Amino acid sequence: MSTLFFVLGFPLLGGAVLALVGHRPYARDINVAFSLGTFVAACVLTAEIIADGPILVWHDQFFIDPLNVFMVTLTAFVGMTTAIFSRPYMRIEQDHGKMTPPRMRLYHSMYQLFSFTMLLGFTTNNLGILWVAMEAATLSTVLLVSVYRTAASLEAAWKYFILCGVGIAQALFGTVLLYMAAEKVLGPHGATLLWTNLDAIKGQLDPSIITLAFAFLLIGYGTKVGMVPLHSWLPDAHAEGPTPVSAVLSGLLLNVAMYALLRCKVLTDGALQNQLAGQLMMGFGLLSVVVATFFISRQKDVKRMFSYSSIEHMGLITFAFGMGGPVANFAGLLHMTVHSLIKSAIFFAVGHATQKAGTQVMSEIRGLIKVNPTIGWGLILGVMAILGMPPFGVFASEFLILTTAMREQPWAAPFLFVSLGVAFASMMIRVLPMVFGETTLKPLAHPPALVPVFVHLGLGLVLGLYIPPYLNAWYVEAARMLGG
Amino acid sequence: MIKLAPQLINLFATLILMLSFAMISQRRVVSLINLFTIQGAALVAASVLLGYVTNQPDLYVSAALTLVLKVVFIPWMLHRVIRKLNVRWDVDTLINIPTTMLVGIALVIFSFSLALPISRLSTSMAGGSLGIALACVLLAFLMMITRSKAVPQVIGFLSMENGLIFAATTVTNGMPMIVEFGIALDVLVGVLILGVFMFQIREKFDSLDIHNLETLKED
Numbered sequence: 001m002s003t004l005f006f007v008l009g010f011p012l013l014g015g016a017v018l019a020l021v022g023h024r025p026y027a028r029d030i031n032v033a034f035s036l037g038t039f040v041a042a043c044v045l046t047a048e049i050i051a052d053g054p055i056l057v058w059h060d061q062f063f064i065d066p067l068n069v070f071m072v073t074l075t076a077f078v079g080m081t082t083a084i085f086s087r088p089y090m091r092i093e094q095d096h097g098k099m100t101p102p103r104m105r106l107y108h109s110m111y112q113l114f115s116f117t118m119l120l121g122f123t124t125n126n127l128g129i130l131w132v133a134m135e136a137a138t139l140s141t142v143l144l145v146s147v148y149r150t151a152a153s154l155e156a157a158w159k160y161f162i163l164c165g166v167g168i169a170q171a172l173f174g175t176v177l178l179y180m181a182a183e184k185v186l187g188p189h190g191a192t193l194l195w196t197n198l199d200a201i202k203g204q205l206d207p208s209i210i211t212l213a214f215a216f217l218l219i220g221y222g223t224k225v226g227m228v229p230l231h232s233w234l235p236d237a238h239a240e241g242p243t244p245v246s247a248v249l250s251g252l253l254l255n256v257a258m259y260a261l262l263r264c265k266v267l268t269d270g271a272l273q274n275q276l277a278g279q280l281m282m283g284f285g286l287l288s289v290v291v292a293t294f295f296i297s298r299q300k301d302v303k304r305m306f307s308y309s310s311i312e313h314m315g316l317i318t319f320a321f322g323m324g325g326p327v328a329n330f331a332g333l334l335h336m337t338v339h340s341l342i343k344s345a346i347f348f349a350v351g352h353a354t355q356k357a358g359t360q361v362m363s364e365i366r367g368l369i370k371v372n373p374t375i376g377w378g379l380i381l382g383v384m385a386i387l388g389m390p391p392f393g394v395f396a397s398e399f400l401i402l403t404t405a406m407r408e409q410p411w412a413a414p415f416l417f418v419s420l421g422v423a424f425a426s427m428m429i430r431v432l433p434m435v436f437g438e439t440t441l442k443p444l445a446h447p448p449a450l451v452p453v454f455v456h457l458g459l460g461l462v463l464g465l466y467i468p469p470y471l472n473a474w475y476v477e478a479a480r481m482l483g484g
Numbered sequence: 485m486i487k488l489a490p491q492l493i494n495l496f497a498t499l500i501l502m503l504s505f506a507m508i509s510q511r512r513v514v515s516l517i518n519l520f521t522i523q524g525a526a527l528v529a530a531s532v533l534l535g536y537v538t539n540q541p542d543l544y545v546s547a548a549l550t551l552v553l554k555v556v557f558i559p560w561m562l563h564r565v566i567r568k569l570n571v572r573w574d575v576d577t578l579i580n581i582p583t584t585m586l587v588g589i590a591l592v593i594f595s596f597s598l599a600l601p602i603s604r605l606s607t608s609m610a611g612g613s614l615g616i617a618l619a620c621v622l623l624a625f626l627m628m629i630t631r632s633k634a635v636p637q638v639i640g641f642l643s644m645e646n647g648l649i650f651a652a653t654t655v656t657n658g659m660p661m662i663v664e665f666g667i668a669l670d671v672l673v674g675v676l677i678l679g680v681f682m683f684q685i686r687e688k689f690d691s692l693d694i695h696n697l698e699t700l701k702e703d
Contacts, residue, residue, distance in 0.1 A: 061662075128663030135670040142677060151688055155697040158681065162637065165674065166625065169644050172667070173621060176652045176659065177602075183656055184605070190660040209602050236700045295702060 003048060004057055004064065006041035007072065008119055010034050011079075014112035022105030028087045031108050035076075035083035038115060042076035045069060050470060056125065056196065063125035063196055067478040071122045071259055074337055078251050078344050079115045081452035085348045086111075086244035088446045092355055093242065095446075103147050107242070114140040114248065121256045128193045130260055131168070131175050134224060137253055138164045145241040156236035163233040164223060171220020171260075177213035178267070181205045195263055202270030210271040217264045218280055224257035226311045227318065228288040235295075238307035239360065243351030246303055250310045251344035255336055258314065262321060262482060269324075269483060281322030286412055288315025293419040297426035301360045302350050305430065306343065309386060312423060313339045316416070320401045321482065323408055329479035331400035334467075338393035338460050342385045345456035349378035352448040353434070362430050367439025378453040380435045385460050387424045393463030489537040493654065496530035497613040500650060501592070504623040507643060508588055508630070509581050513574045516639050517562045523646055524554030531653050538657060546658045549668045550649060558642060558675055565679055566635060569686055574633065584630055588623055595619035603655070613654040620647030634685060634692040638678050645671055 014034030021027055046069050049055065054065040064072075090107065093099045099107070117140055121133035138161070146157035179193055185204045186192045198205075223230040238246045261281075268277040292312035299305035313335065320332035352375050357365040369376030385392035398420065406413045467475070503523040510516050528551045535543030566572045592615075599615035624644035631637050649667075652659045659667075682692060689696040 126660070126663065128659055129666055132663065132666030132670055136673070139670065139673050139677060143680070146681070146684065149684060149688065151696075152700060154681075154685055154688055155700050158634075158685065158694070158697050159700070161674075161678070161681070162628070162641065165641055166628065166644065169621070169641075169648060172648050173618070173651060176648065176656060179652075179659060180602075180605075180656045188657055190662065193660055193663065206605055209605060212598070212602060240700075298702065 003041055003045045004062055004123060007038060007045055007076070008116060008123065010037040010041060011112045011116035011119065014038075015109050015116060018108040018112055019105065022108035023101035027104065027108050028090065031111060032080070032083045032087060034112055035080040035115065038119070039073075039076040039080040042073045042119075046073050050474070060191065060194055060196065061125055061129075062123050063194075064123060065478075065481065066474050067262075067481055068122045068259065070333070070337075070474055070478065071255060072119060074340055075115070075118050075122065075252050075255070078340055078456075079118075079248065081455060082244050082247050082251075082344060082348075083111070085247070085351070085449050085452045086242075088449050089244060089351055089355070090242070091446055096355075098148055099242075106143060107147060110140050110144050111244070111248075114144075114253075118252055118256050122259060125194045125196055127175055127178065127195055127198070127263070130263070131172055134171070134221070134256065134260060135165075135168050137256060138168065138224070141237075141241075141245060141249060141253070144245045145237050147242060147245075148240075150240070152236075153240040156233075156240035160233045160237040163230070167220050167223025167230060169220070170216045170223075174213045174216030174218075174220055174264070177209055177216065178264075181209040181213065181271070195267075198267055199270070202267045203273075205267070205271035207272050210268055211276065214264060214268040214277055214280075218261065218277075218284070221257045221261040221264070222284060225254055225261060225314050225318065226288070227284045227315065228291040228311065231288070231292075231311050234311060235304045235307040238310070239301055239303040243303070243347055243354070246307075247344040247347035247351075250307065250347060251340040254310060254314050255340060258317060258321075258336065261318075265321065266482060278322045278324050281318050282409065282412065283322075285315045285317070285319030285322055286415055288312065288318065289419045290415055293423045293426075296423050299430075300362060302354065302362045302365065302430075302434070303347075303360050305362070305427065306346055306350065309423065309427070310339075310343060312419070313343070313386075316398070316401060319405070319412070319416075323401075323404055324483065325404070325408070326476070326479050327400060328404045328408075329482045330475050331397045331404065333475050333478055334393065334463065335397035335401065338397060338463055339386075341456040341463075342382055342392070342394060342460045345378065345453045345460070346382035346386060348450070348453045348456075349375050349382055352450070353379060362434060365434045366437035368435050370439055372448070374450045374453075375448065376435045378450055378457070380431065381457050382453070383427060383431045385457060387427060388420060391461060391464045392457075393460045396464050489533060492533055493530055493613065496526050496533070497616045497650070497654070499526045500530070500646070501616050501619055501623075504620045504627075504643065504647075505585065505588060507639070508584055508623060508627050511575045513566055513633070513635050514563075514572050516636055517559055517566070520562075520639050520643060520646075521555055521559040523643060524550060524559075527646055527650055527653070528555060530650065531658075534653060534657065540657055542661055543653065543658050545661065546649075546653060546664050549664060553668055553671060554642070554646065557672075561675065561679060562635070562639070565682055569682060569692065571633075571635060571692055574635075574692075584626065588626055591622040591626060592619040595622055614651060617647050617651035617654065620644075620650060623647075632693060632695055634682055634694055637694065638675075638682075641678075642671075642675070 531547035595618035596615040628640035
């Protein structure tokens with residue numbers, strides 16, 4: 001299938017080209033061009049899947065179904081808008097002396113390779129390659145987190161590397177155990193770790209091995225999802241890197257880890273025929289929501305606050321998938337989509353706001369709406385959207401998750417309500433003065449690219465008001481595949 | 485030879501476990517790298533032997549990858565890094581070795597009891613090694629927790645990878661080839677990045693003590 005070739009080929013080629021010319025002024029445009037190419041290819045691929053149904057390509061090594069094709073499109077889309085946003089943003093960083101030409105080359109090249117590893121993780125059919133892609137995604141971003149070479153960014157990157165490395169090593173152990181269970185049914189050959197083959201025989205996998213395997217997979221991929229108590233790398237890595245990197249880490253990388261976890265959950269549910277996987281995910285999801293909310297209320301750094309908000313939302317998504325069933329799965333998928341869109345939009349707005357103020361400390365950023373109304377409006381609308389105000393999409397998905405929780409897991413509902421309420425109050429109280437207060441800030445040297453912010457917010461709004469029928473059918477189909 | 489093979493593989497497994505304990509208690513950076521090299525060599529020997537006995541050429545490829553990466557390239561690079569950073573004779577301050585060893589023993593018992601019901605189900609002749617592999621992973625984890633310098637932490641990380649490869653080799657006779665290559669590539673890139681990192685940390689903090697890296701905290 002040639003379309004998939006382009007989806008994976010564009011970012012890989014982009015990484016190679018930008019490794020050579022990434023420091024030149026036109027590299028910013030090349031970065032956007034490659035991301036645009038990836039997005040167009042992803043759209044064509046989506047159209048083909050909608051028309052023809054799931055496909056297996058290249059000796060079954062790649063598998064595209066409704067679940068992952070929508071993730072591929074989302075990843076390519078946010079990848080493209082982030083590239084557009086990073087054009088003026090990184091130029092200003094360069095003017096401020098924070099980025100040198102060699103660092104720009106590293107940044108551009110790694111940005112494309114990061115896109116490649118995420119798309120590879122989504123499209124591969126081999127659970128071993130999925131692990132390899134997850135690890136490669138960490139490796140390609142670790143140098144981006146430390147690209148400013150400040151003491152704090154080095155510390156964040158070191159923590160990111162070591163904690164995620166250790167976490168993901170547990171996932172490899174889980175994959176080995178999964179292979180051990182599968183080998184007894186399918187025999188020892190290269191096709192044994194293919195998800196489509198495992199899915200076909202999941203009822204025959206040995207329950208005791210799969211239980212242990214899922215425990216390791218949950219710890220491993222859970223670390224990358226940012227699940228409490230394995231989350232401590234996340235706020236550091238998201239806060240200390242350049243803002244475009246924060247946007248893609250928060251908006252996209254967490255989704256890849258969640259996707260890996262979901263694939264493993266489907267197999268575990270099939271093998272164990274009980275609720276174990278779902279209950280574990282509900283427990284950790286709820287813990288993440290509660291703990292992250294507590295930390296949101298204590299933050300002073302704006303990017304750290306939104307990183308904790310990401311942990312909170314990933315916890316909510318984990319909880320939704322843990323409940324399972326068509327409605328909760330649908331809500332989880334919808335929440336993943338709108339969280340990606342809105343959170344990256346917030347990081348775009350926050351990025352320009354911090355550039356303007358020269359600091360990430362919230363009490364020193366004031367009156368954005370007077371200096372630059374678009375940044376101010378982008379930030380306040382984004383925050384309202386992420387906090388679940390109607391009519392944005394987050395409201396729709398949180399509403400579905402909460403009503404399902406009240407019906408099926410009534411014990412959890414009060415925790416969720418209180419957490420969402422506390423998050424609302426503590427974020428609003430900080431963001432309102434940032435947007436509306438008095439200010440002495442000056443405008444930026446280059447006009448910021450704020451189109452992506454409003455495109456993302458617009459899409460988040462559309463998803464809250466009206467989900468187009470084909471998208472709806474697609475979510476329903478993906479939710480059905482997740483079962484539970 | 486065939487008759488002796490399971491015993492020999494168990495011997496190598498024990499050797500790998502012993503080396504994990506040795507690493508926990510070793511203070512000198514340069515000796516740690518040597519212990520890591522020997523552990524890699526024991527892993528290669530176990531893979532080759534298992535490949536010969538079970539007649540699986542795939543395991544030779546996996547052994548060759550480990551040999552090139554874990555026995556030759558990474559130790560060479562680590563030796564070079566510590567020479568350049570002049571931390572060759574650094575002594576890591578360790579908290580209470582006997583206590584750490586006791587915790588290590590508890591981890592081994594835990595791993596064995598966890599792995600026992602599952603290793604019975606293994607199709608491989610060395611399936612009993614699952615407990616040892618898990619113990620190596622947990623011991624490496626313990627080592628990373630107790631160390632305060634960057635280089636020993638990295639060696640702990642790599643030793644954890646050794647435990648995982650050992651699990652894959654003995655329990656399932658090796659992962660599919662494409663996955664093995666992917667893992668090897670990730671390890672290689674990871675080590676190169678860590679090498680770059682150590683120089684950056686040194687440049688910034690004038691030391692490789694990771695206590696410097698504890699400022700980002702919640703108050």
